[in-house]
C-alpha cells in the first residue's frame with residue numbers, strides 16, 4: 001500500500017494503527033491499495049465496537065496479505081469484532097488487492113493474489 005494511504009489509515013484510526021507512539025510499536029500494514037476501503041471500514045467498526053464496551057485493550061498486531069486474503073491480526077477483540085474481521089477477510093478474497101474492483105484468486109509470479117480481470121496491468 002502506498003505510504004500516503006497508510007498514513008491516512010493511521011490518522012483516521014490512531015488508537016488502532018498509530019500515529020502515536022514509537023514507530024516500532026505501530027502495526028505494519030503490508031497489502032495493496034485496493035484494500036484501503038476494506039481496512040478503513042473494518043478499523044472503524046472495530047473501534048466503534050470497542051468504544052461501546054469501554055474496551056481499551058484492543059491492539060492490532062499486523063495487517064498483511066496472505067494467499068490472496070487479508071490477514072488482520074489483533075488482540076483483545078470480542079466475538080462480534082472477530083466476526084467483523086472474518087467478514088472483511090472474506091470480502092478481501094473477492095476484492096482486487098491492486099484497485100478494489102471485484103476480483104478473484106489468481107496466480108501471479110508464483111504467488112496467489114486476488115485480482116480483477118479488467119486490468120491487464122495487474123498481471
Ligand SMILES: [Zn+2]
Nearest residue numbers: 096099101116
Ligand atoms: Zn484490479
